[in-house]
Amino acid sequence: MSKAILQVRNLTKRFGGLTAVSDLAFEVREGEILGMIGPNGAGKSTTFNLIAGTYSATEGEVQFSGEPVLGLPPHRIAAKGIMRTFQHNRPFGGMPVIENVMVGAHTRFTSTLWSVVAGYSRKEEIEKRRRAEELVDFVGLGDLRDADVTTLSFGQGRLLEIARALAGEPRLILFDEPAAGLTQDELDRLGGIMRGIAARGIAMLLIEHDMHFLLPLAHRVVVLNFGAKIADGLPGEIRADPAVMDAYLGGSHAAA
Amino acid sequence: MSVIARWLGPVLLLSGAAFLLSDYHNDVYRKMLLWVALALGYNFLFGICGQVAFSHFAFYGIGAYSVVILLFQFHLPLPLAIVLGVVICVLVALAVAIPSTRLEGFYLALATLALAQLFVVVLNEGGALTGGTSGIANYRLPDIFGVRIRGPWFTAVIVLLVVGTYAVLWRLDRSWFGRACRAVRDNPEAAAAMGVNVARTKVIAFTLTSALAGIAGMVYAFVDNTVNPPIFGIDNAFLLLFMVIVGGAGRHAGAVIGAVLLFLLPFWLSPVVGHHHVLVFGVLVLAAILLQPRGLIGLFDFAKKPS
Numbered sequence A: 001m002s003k004a005i006l007q008v009r010n011l012t013k014r015f016g017g018l019t020a021v022s023d024l025a026f027e028v029r030e031g032e033i034l035g036m037i038g039p040n041g042a043g044k045s046t047t048f049n050l051i052a053g054t055y056s057a058t059e060g061e062v063q064f065s066g067e068p069v070l071g072l073p074p075h076r077i078a079a080k081g082i083m084r085t086f087q088h089n090r091p092f093g094g095m096p097v098i099e100n101v102m103v104g105a106h107t108r109f110t111s112t113l114w115s116v117v118a119g120y121s122r123k124e125e126i127e128k129r130r131r132a133e134e135l136v137d138f139v140g141l142g143d144l145r146d147a148d149v150t151t152l153s154f155g156q157g158r159l160l161e162i163a164r165a166l167a168g169e170p171r172l173i174l175f176d177e178p179a180a181g182l183t184q185d186e187l188d189r190l191g192g193i194m195r196g197i198a199a200r201g202i203a204m205l206l207i208e209h210d211m212h213f214l215l216p217l218a219h220r221v222v223v224l225n226f227g228a229k230i231a232d233g234l235p236g237e238i239r240a241d242p243a244v245m246d247a248y249l250g251g252s253h254a255a256a
Numbered sequence B: 001m002s003v004i005a006r007w008l009g010p011v012l013l014l015s016g017a018a019f020l021l022s023d024y025h026n027d028v029y030r031k032m033l034l035w036v037a038l039a040l041g042y043n044f045l046f047g048i049c050g051q052v053a054f055s056h057f058a059f060y061g062i063g064a065y066s067v068v069i070l071l072f073q074f075h076l077p078l079p080l081a082i083v084l085g086v087v088i089c090v091l092v093a094l095a096v097a098i099p100s101t102r103l104e105g106f107y108l109a110l111a112t113l114a115l116a117q118l119f120v121v122v123l124n125e126g127g128a129l130t131g132g133t134s135g136i137a138n139y140r141l142p143d144i145f146g147v148r149i150r151g152p153w154f155t156a157v158i159v160l161l162v163v164g165t166y167a168v169l170w171r172l173d174r175s176w177f178g179r180a181c182r183a184v185r186d187n188p189e190a191a192a193a194m195g196v197n198v199a200r201t202k203v204i205a206f207t208l209t210s211a212l213a214g215i216a217g218m219v220y221a222f223v224d225n226t227v228n229p230p231i232f233g234i235d236n237a238f239l240l241l242f243m244v245i246v247g248g249a250g251r252h253a254g255a256v257i258g259a260v261l262l263f264l265l266p267f268w269l270s271p272v273v274g275h276h277h278v279l280v281f282g283v284l285v286l287a288a289i290l291l292q293p294r295g296l297i298g299l300f301d302f303a304k305k306p307s
């Protein structure tokens, strides 16, 4: 068994009187896809935002590669090697596709502001651009490399989010409901891309509402309900767990 | 070689032109070049980094007054006066940027507007140091290595300033820093998730462009050899904003076109409409915002490749 890259321990987040995440513990191992499911309002996105540094935790501990990261601002978390995508695409509207992806590589540039002004950063710029082009091809947006991002379809925008996250050379990517709003064709393609990312040895925490998409893809699954973990196991075990299915479907019905 | 060709060509061409112009036209040409330098910096701050600041012209004034006061009130040598002038601009810029960029955009606009107003008040109330309402006059650029720089040669210095400003901003724009600035402008939360330190990026962009405005101001101080409060009033801060919007915010070429056009427009219009040229500006800005948000440079792109 490979070792844990991300360890979450007794993570708790309260919004006023509401406990959105309650004493949560789980780990993501190197190179694996960890699925996280749960009905609407279960605390998935909150967990995600706590790890990404967008929210500050009430209590708990998060270690990435053995280093505590809880409480760091989002840009520091990204620099450590945790990149994320957004549930609702957030492209940089004033830049073409390739430039958007290059923003993702921001933390990987080593040239200083002075060397930029002195004109010594050209080599690095070219090198990073070539890498960004490879990533644009990898997610299948090669034909749209120089396109205005505002002209992309929703599904293409989702692929751009992934290429942008990959550009940061992360060791862990957080995906918040990447399947939401995609067509069946796009879902198949997304599944393929995620397997490709896993094959590169990059771990993923995949928050997903759509079990049909998640279960075949995830190596292990954590189930949340009312902010707490109610199950943790292989996709087959989760599928067979009546309590999980009950809570999940019950929550789903209540939300619908 | 290509670097030399890229920047030396324009320098020679633009300064060569100065030697063909009369004294009067040299004066107009110098002021136009200085507006171009200002618009380039302001375009980086407003158009590329998305910061709505009204202090850019005030920093031009801070640079101009600093160098004059340091040279002629404190009798410092020129190189020291220039360095100290830049330090003053950087310190004032940091003092404004650090608290206000941490807040939402609106507060930067307010803080910089306040700074621009305060600057004029300080100039008027500065007593012997600033020369009060009449400012400081009757000085001239100290000799450099025993050489007196004047006429078209002084214009050539301004050309160097403009091309240098352009080169610095052009390189910054095409780097991780320029992309970070655009990312902060387009979506600060996504920028942070990509590892961009949003507050730091804003502070650096503000301080850097303010310092460039200050340096342009130091050169300006020797164009008319006089500095006084009315020159640095708030209306020029808005003119700068108009130049960038009309030319096309976010594009260096747009800033150049906007600055040249709006600077020269009064010369062409005044004989026709007198002081009502301000009205024409208003109409132009409205037309740009409503019809062509990408400015004149956007029109140019459109003409180049119709689709």
Ligand SMILES: Nc1ncnc2c1ncn2[C@@H]1O[C@H](COP(=O)(O)OP(=O)(O)O)[C@@H](O)[C@H]1O
Pocket: A015, A018, A019, A020, A038, A039, A040, A041, A042, A043, A044, A045, A046, A047
């Ligand atoms: N910023 C917030 N302020 C207050 N309550 C919040 C906030 N974000 C989420 N919540 C609440 O926390 C709970 C968990 O929400 P969330 O993490 O978005 O669930 P999920 O992503 O699993 O659907 C919900 O009850 C939600 O209303």
Ligand SMILES: [Mg+2]
Pocket: A044, A045
């Ligand atoms: Mg959610």
